[in-house]
Amino acid sequence: MVTFKIERFDPDVNKTPHFETYEVDAGKEMSVLEALFYILENLDGSLAFRYSCRGAVCGSCAMRINGKIRLACQTLIKTLKSKTITISPLPHLPIIKDLVVDMDRFFEKYKKIKPYLICDSTLPEKEIIQSKKDRQKIDEMINCILCGSCYAACTVSALDREFLGPAALTKAYRFVADSRDRAKSERLQMVGGEHGVFRCHTIFNCAQACPKNIVPTYSIQKLKGASIY
Amino acid sequence: MGFYHQIIVVGSGLAGIRAAIEAKLNGLDVALLSRVHPVRSHSIAAQGGINSSLGNAPDGRDDNPEKHAFDTIKGSDYLADQDAVEIMTKEAASIVYEMEHWGTPFSRTEDGRIAQRPFGGAAFPRTCYASDITGHALLHAMYEKSVKEYIKVYEEYLLLSIINKSDSCAGIIVLNIKTGDLEEIAADAVIMATGGYGRIYGNSTNAIINTGSGMAAAYLTAGVPLKDMEFVQFHPTTLYGTNILMTEGARGEGGYLFNKAAERFMKNYTPKTMELAPRDIVARSIQTEINEGRGFENSYVHLDLRHLGKKKILERLPGIRDICLHFAGLDPIKKQIPIQPGQHYSMGGIDCNSKGETILPGLYAAGECACVSVHGANRLGGNSLLETIVFGKITGHFASAYVKQKSKTDANMESDLKKTTDKISKLESSTGKENPAEIRRELKTIMMDHAGIFREKEKLSDGLAKVKKLKERYKNISIMNKAKKYNLDLVRNLELEGKLELGEIILKGALQREESRGSHYRTDFKERDDKNWLKHTLAFNGGDGPQLKYKDVTITKFKPGARTY
Numbered sequence: 001m002v003t004f005k006i007e008r009f010d011p012d013v014n015k016t017p018h019f020e021t022y023e024v025d026a027g028k029e030m031s032v033l034e035a036l037f038y039i040l041e042n043l044d045g046s047l048a049f050r051y052s053c054r055g056a057v058c059g060s061c062a063m064r065i066n067g068k069i070r071l072a073c074q075t076l077i078k079t080l081k082s083k084t085i086t087i088s089p090l091p092h093l094p095i096i097k098d099l100v101v102d103m104d105r106f107f108e109k110y111k112k113i114k115p116y117l118i119c120d121s122t123l124p125e126k127e128i129i130q131s132k133k134d135r136q137k138i139d140e141m142i143n144c145i146l147c148g149s150c151y152a153a154c155t156v157s158a159l160d161r162e163f164l165g166p167a168a169l170t171k172a173y174r175f176v177a178d179s180r181d182r183a184k185s186e187r188l189q190m191v192g193g194e195h196g197v198f199r200c201h202t203i204f205n206c207a208q209a210c211p212k213n214i215v216p217t218y219s220i221q222k223l224k225g226a227s228i229y
Numbered sequence: 230m231g232f233y234h235q236i237i238v239v240g241s242g243l244a245g246i247r248a249a250i251e252a253k254l255n256g257l258d259v260a261l262l263s264r265v266h267p268v269r270s271h272s273i274a275a276q277g278g279i280n281s282s283l284g285n286a287p288d289g290r291d292d293n294p295e296k297h298a299f300d301t302i303k304g305s306d307y308l309a310d311q312d313a314v315e316i317m318t319k320e321a322a323s324i325v326y327e328m329e330h331w332g333t334p335f336s337r338t339e340d341g342r343i344a345q346r347p348f349g350g351a352a353f354p355r356t357c358y359a360s361d362i363t364g365h366a367l368l369h370a371m372y373e374k375s376v377k378e379y380i381k382v383y384e385e386y387l388l389l390s391i392i393n394k395s396d397s398c399a400g401i402i403v404l405n406i407k408t409g410d411l412e413e414i415a416a417d418a419v420i421m422a423t424g425g426y427g428r429i430y431g432n433s434t435n436a437i438i439n440t441g442s443g444m445a446a447a448y449l450t451a452g453v454p455l456k457d458m459e460f461v462q463f464h465p466t467t468l469y470g471t472n473i474l475m476t477e478g479a480r481g482e483g484g485y486l487f488n489k490a491a492e493r494f495m496k497n498y499t500p501k502t503m504e505l506a507p508r509d510i511v512a513r514s515i516q517t518e519i520n521e522g523r524g525f526e527n528s529y530v531h532l533d534l535r536h537l538g539k540k541k542i543l544e545r546l547p548g549i550r551d552i553c554l555h556f557a558g559l560d561p562i563k564k565q566i567p568i569q570p571g572q573h574y575s576m577g578g579i580d581c582n583s584k585g586e587t588i589l590p591g592l593y594a595a596g597e598c599a600c601v602s603v604h605g606a607n608r609l610g611g612n613s614l615l616e617t618i619v620f621g622k623i624t625g626h627f628a629s630a631y632v633k634q635k636s637k638t639d640a641n642m643e644s645d646l647k648k649t650t651d652k653i654s655k656l657e658s659s660t661g662k663e664n665p666a667e668i669r670r671e672l673k674t675i676m677m678d679h680a681g682i683f684r685e686k687e688k689l690s691d692g693l694a695k696v697k698k699l700k701e702r703y704k705n706i707s708i709m710n711k712a713k714k715y716n717l718d719l720v721r722n723l724e725l726e727g728k729l730e731l732g733e734i735i736l737k738g739a740l741q742r743e744e745s746r747g748s749h750y751r752t753d754f755k756e757r758d759d760k761n762w763l764k765h766t767l768a769f770n771g772g773d774g775p776q777l778k779y780k781d782v783t784i785t786k787f788k789p790g791a792r793t794y
Contacts, residue, residue, distance in 0.1 A: 119330065
């Protein structure tokens with residue numbers, strides 16, 4: 001048996017969050033997400049959490065598990081090597097209910113950096129040619145699943161609500177580094193402001209939290225460099 | 230409280246967003262409505278690629294849309310409508326280029342063109358890819374385009390009812406999951422793009438949200454038929470334990486399949502194409518190995534990538550490696566991957582034509598929830614991403630044209646809203662003794678055991694009787710959570726009603742169809758029977774179960790022939 005301590009909160013009903021405890025007969029290969037479903041179906045139908053792909057590609061189920069931000073689906077209980085598992089929602093975001101947070105602030109930042117390719121107005125009939133080497137430059141950034149882990153882990157985002165944050169900045173660099181994009185100077189201006197790249201203190205919390213092993217700090221440093229020179 | 234849009238698109242995967250973009254570019258007021266944020270949609274999980282006869286690979290120079298159409302039709306075991314397939318393969322190049330122009334980070338050839346890899350059932354390397362995260366690459370680019378076009382999204386809503394007013398579609402009734410409120414959205418046209426129902430099966434590659442609720446709503450509330458539902462694709466290679474997809478691209482890049490005796494057993498089934506025969510054939514071959522005792526632990530065989538080498542695996546299949554590391558604790562650079570077939574895709578769906586029109590004016594469908602049909606009895610890998618975008622665009626176009634020539638809907642949906650409200654109140658106040666979680670689990674087992682890769686009369690009729698019993702038991706369920714906000718207990722049990730309906734339709738269609746064609750394999754009728762069964766199945770809601778009718782397949786250029794590989 002594994003004990004799950006889960007943070008519960010409905011801002012319409014509760015004044016403060018509290019923990020509730022559930023005993024789960026965890027199978028050898030059970031993921032934290034599967035344990036949440038076990039609780040939902042058998043112990044407490046009122047538990048709220050997000051889910052979709054269960055294969056670490058959709059970005060729905062980022063949460064704090066034993067103090068660390070992880071995807072619930074990608075975290076097998078056995079790898080936690082713990083008899084008690086404590087789960088809280090992503091920090092620094094408003095809670096809608098239990099483990100479901102309001103991601104609007106996160107996606108506002110994403111939308112601010114014009115997250116789409118801006119290319120020449122006259123397009124070729126076929127594909128825009130891009131060398132293998134140029135394509136490799138965005139290999140890491142395109143793996144982002146917009147789960148919000150980095151944003152929630154970032155102490156600057158926590159203190160400065162206007163800070164664009166690691167995910168949006170990584171997305172900005174994904175386009176700056178894309179040989180097909182033609183809006184480099186516009187993008188650099190967007191990310192160079194008071195709440196942009198220079199706010200980053202390079203403490204790498206974002207990189208530590210990323211379930212896809214992306215290092216947003218790398219993108220941010222690249223953008224800083226490009227903004228200066 | 231109610232909203233109005235000229236077009237509402239239900240579902241925000243590739244088909245849904247593409248349809249919405251098309252409507253927006255046509256100048257219409259359009260909104261997306263989705264169970265999840267758009268990038269959480271199941272299109273994200275597609276791995277291997279999207280087919281288009283671009284001819285970018287050195288040995289793909291002679292490829293063209295007609296050859297792509299032929300492969301698709303042969304792959305479909307001649308059940309696809311050939312006019313629709315021709316549209317899809319002709320449009321393929323332009324939509325792939327468009328997605329590239331919208332930012333999709335496709336992998337590249339040495340000369341900087343979109344890279345293409347071989348896939349099952351295709352005569353040329355035709356599958357355009359972004360390493361092994363092609364769905365992710367496409368969905369993000371598509372969502373980015375929708376952000377650029379300022380398309381409104383209603384996030385975390387569950388579709389409950391499609392409104393049919395004097396024989397045209399007038400809108401939808403939805404549950405706002407975040408608040409628990411029921412809301413009505415009036416619309417002049419509704420486009421369904423709600424994906425598949427994989428989760429009615431025990432072993433499925435599908436996302437947990439793939440409950441088929443859109444198909445069920447169309448069937449139960451809009452009165453439109455579902456087509457060819459007995460054709461269920463089992464993907465040959467899903468990770469043993471979790472059934473997470475191991476892309477066909479793994480075999481496209483040269484991966485082998487081995488049984489317990491370390492034999493590349495595909496040589497006994499399809500010696501010419503080996504591991505790259507179409508999915509139905511490879512899935513049956515693997516299952517035969519397992520059933521006849523040549524699998525491991527009577528459950529799986531091995532997918533071997535080791536000979537591809539570290540460099541190629543890291544470049545072409547990094548996502549597969551990550552999944553293996555995290556979910557199976559093994560590195561495919563060093564070890565073989567335990568795989569088994571698992572439910573993957575629904576060839577069937579909401580009956581529509583190649584414009585996306587259903588029989589209800591104003592109601593359209595595109596993507597996996599639709600059945601045009603371009604996949605017939607078996608879909609080729611790489612054709613589903615293609616279908617979502619081509620027919621998303623086409624459906625958006627024709628829905629826009631329909632709305633433009635129509636006067637604004639002024640349907641009064643009070644009574645429909647009340648009906649849905651009553652239904653939910655009844656569920657919430659029920660003191661029934663049945664546990665819905667048990668019903669959900671039993672359905673999954675029944676579908677695997679009775680309507681899986683190998684089927685036969687007794688199993689099917691037994692399964693059908695069992696699902697009918699589950700439907701009876703469902704009437705006596707009660708739910709634990711009565712709160713309004715983010716009530717997953719309610720959402721999942723509303724979805725369960727539709728799942729049971731779909732299970733029944735699949736079983737009944739499979740029982741009636743006394744032949745073997747594509748994914749539908751009857752051990753008691755092993756041959757394809759064109760004389761009696763070269764036709765589509767249509768399932769209408771008959772009140773106490775589906776009423777089946779049939780309609781002809783459209784044949785243009787390609788006479789049904791033997792299907793050998």
